Amino acid sequence: MIVIVVVVLVVAQGDGDEGTTSAPSKTVTDTTPREKTQDPRGERADLVGFRLDDRSAAGITNVWVVWTIKNSSSEKSDYSWDWEAxxxxGTRLADGxxxxxxxxxxQTARGEYPTTLKSAKGIKLNITSFNRTASY
Incomplete structure (x- = not known):
């Protein structure tokens, strides 16, 4: 587990992009392929959905982050990104x-992960770094 955390941190710092970008406001339908030349966000455009999911109606107390990645490159890829809520x-309540x-x-990949947040109301989700690398 420690090796994975170290790898994630090293890969996440590799692109040198320290700007903060808001997460997509909604999930984009994956029916139309996108050309990277048409999207100024470059590899970040592969993160087609990233949002908070409040599961309190299901009896779960924590809010989860939920994402969708669509690999628009021509090679198998790994993705790593940092986020903040x-x-x-402007006070940071959670990050990961x-x-x-x-x-x-x-290919499209979907994932989810729990946060320490108890509510998603009034919370803004930002991407603070994003990196795509070739898989081996």
Whole structure:
């Protein structure tokens, strides 16, 4: 487990992009292939959905992050990204790093992970770094 965390941290820092980008506001339907030349976000465009999911109606107390990755490259890829959840005043309430590996060209991968948040109301989700690398 420690090796995975170290790998995620090293890979996440590899692209040198320290800008903060808001997460997509909604999940994009995966029916139309996108050309990378048409999207100024580059590899970040592969993160087609990233949102908070409040599961309190199901009796689960924590809020989860849920994502969809669509590999638009021509090679099998690994993805790593860092995120933060902030309130309306800009205070960071939660943050984390996510990893999705071995995504084939054109393939869609979905994942989810619990957070320590108890509510998603009024919370903004930001992507603080994003990296795609070739899988081996």
């Amino acid at each position: 902030v309130d309306a005043g 790093s996510q990893l999705e590996i071995n995504v084939q060209p054109g």
